[in-house]
Amino acid sequence: MTEGLDQATIDLLGVLAYGELTAFERLASDAQLAPTIADKHALASMAAAEFEHYRRLHDHLRRSGIEPEKAMAPFVRPLDEFHDSTPPNDWLEGLIKAYVGDGLASDFYREVAAFVTDAATRELILEVLADSGQASFAVAKVGAAIEADPAVAGRLALWARRLVGEALIQAQRVAVDHDALTELLVGGSGDLAGIGRLLTRLTDNHTARMQTLGLQP
Amino acid sequence: MTEGLDQATIDLLGVLAYGELTAFERLASDAQLAPTIADKHALASMAAAEFEHYRRLHDHLRRSGIEPEKAMAPFVRPLDEFHDSTPPNDWLEGLIKAYVGDGLASDFYREVAAFVTDAATRELILEVLADSGQASFAVAKVGAAIEADPAVAGRLALWARRLVGEALIQAQRVAVDHDALTELLVGGSGDLAGIGRLLTRLTDNHTARMQTLGLQP
Numbered sequence: 221m222t223e224g225l226d227q228a229t230i231d232l233l234g235v236l237a238y239g240e241l242t243a244f245e246r247l248a249s250d251a252q253l254a255p256t257i258a259d260k261h262a263l264a265s266m267a268a269a270e271f272e273h274y275r276r277l278h279d280h281l282r283r284s285g286i287e288p289e290k291a292m293a294p295f296v297r298p299l300d301e302f303h304d305s306t307p308p309n310d311w312l313e314g315l316i317k318a319y320v321g322d323g324l325a326s327d328f329y330r331e332v333a334a335f336v337t338d339a340a341t342r343e344l345i346l347e348v349l350a351d352s353g354q355a356s357f358a359v360a361k362v363g364a365a366i367e368a369d370p371a372v373a374g375r376l377a378l379w380a381r382r383l384v385g386e387a388l389i390q391a392q393r394v395a396v397d398h399d400a401l402t403e404l405l406v407g408g409s410g411d412l413a414g415i416g417r418l419l420t421r422l423t424d425n426h427t428a429r430m431q432t433l434g435l436q437p
Numbered sequence: 438m439t440e441g442l443d444q445a446t447i448d449l450l451g452v453l454a455y456g457e458l459t460a461f462e463r464l465a466s467d468a469q470l471a472p473t474i475a476d477k478h479a480l481a482s483m484a485a486a487e488f489e490h491y492r493r494l495h496d497h498l499r500r501s502g503i504e505p506e507k508a509m510a511p512f513v514r515p516l517d518e519f520h521d522s523t524p525p526n527d528w529l530e531g532l533i534k535a536y537v538g539d540g541l542a543s544d545f546y547r548e549v550a551a552f553v554t555d556a557a558t559r560e561l562i563l564e565v566l567a568d569s570g571q572a573s574f575a576v577a578k579v580g581a582a583i584e585a586d587p588a589v590a591g592r593l594a595l596w597a598r599r600l601v602g603e604a605l606i607q608a609q610r611v612a613v614d615h616d617a618l619t620e621l622l623v624g625g626s627g628d629l630a631g632i633g634r635l636l637t638r639l640t641d642n643h644t645a646r647m648q649t650l651g652l653q654p
Contacts, residue, residue, distance in 0.1 A: 238474070244481060248465030257455070257506045257513065261495070264461060268488040271481060278478070289474045296474065 234291030335408025451508030536575035552625025
């Protein structure tokens with residue numbers, strides 16, 4: 221029994237669950253780059269929060285009669301490729317990835333979630349997309365690093381642009397391979413003008429995050 | 438205020454806390470090597486359990502008036518060096534490390550915990566040392582791999598021996614640098630014969646674990 225979850229909703233839960241699982245792995249792994257135990261503690265705590273999000277999405281799928289592994293399977297390749305193509309070279313790049321990358325992904329998923337008809341699913345998605353503390357932590361640490369050495373700002377801005385570029389490549393692949401998910405987004409937005417406004421919102425939020433970090437968008 | 442925690446107990450909590458934190462990072466990182474989503478799920482779940490252990494030790498230190506970062510600091514180098522010198526080359530080596538390495542460490546810490554005078558600390562340590570599911574999972578997966586290709590048994594046995602060797606090097610360093618901790622162990626064991634029996638117990642358990650895996654100890 222699927223308790224009425226349509227294919228687009230299953231796809232959304234699948235990509236989100238695998239996204240949280242890989243975010244957990246990568247954040248925990250990046251914690252090894254932390255310069256102090258306190259920084260390690262902070263990043264590991266965020267990773268643990270991502271795992272908790274993953275667990276809730278996983279359990280929600282199972283309770284809805286969907287095999288979580290099956291729902292996640294189609295998204296393994298794009299998400300693994302995104303992470304494989306963007307390994308942070310140092311602690312600061314890891315923080316930017318956690319803040320800028322997860323921020324952009326969260327904004328996007330939140331927009332899609334608004335079109336999900338199943339209320340329990342919609343609420344769960346909005347809950348797990350809540351910031352796990354990345355934002356203020358990354359802003360403080362990156363800000364301090366730029367103050368100590370203004371030259372790093374250029375390198376980090378380039379890095380953030382690369383993250384967005386790689387994310388778009390994989391998002392494009394997901395869109396092409398998943399008609400139901402794309403339909404949900406296009407249908408929910410109403411028309412091309414709606415999609416345009418959605419993209420504008422995503423871009424505006426991304427720009428705001430970059431400016432908060434003190435980086436050229 | 439330290440609520441009566443002596444230096445040896447603080448050291449024990451510090452090495453355990455940092456041990457759980459690094460175990461978390463490495464397990465989560467090794468989850469990237471998992472061949473299936475279900476395997477990734479299993480390893481990530483164990484990693485999350487290690488983080489919960491870390492969090493409890495961290496909070497216990499803080500509640501006892503000890504700065505957790507300060508208690509952990511002296512153990513950063515030996516634990517990081519152990520992990521840096523033993524990066525698993527594949528999924529199976531990661532599982533062996535989780536089972537054989539954590540098993541040996543847990544046995545040792547459990548022996549030391551018996552000599553801790555503070556009852557709340559002693560109970561907490563025994564709780565966080567409880568198996569997070571590594572054992573049965575690793576035994577099943579390694580057993581299946583050896584059945585599929587008996588030749589891997591030799592390589593994995595060598596790997597386990599190397600893990601033990603590297604662990605002993607770091608344990609030796611910790612013993613030399615931490616008189617209070619060493620005193621606790623020697624004083625608690627009573628005499629050299631007591632230490633001898635303790636080492637025999639550790640060796641016996643290690644041998645049993647290797648045999649359960651189907652590996653030459």
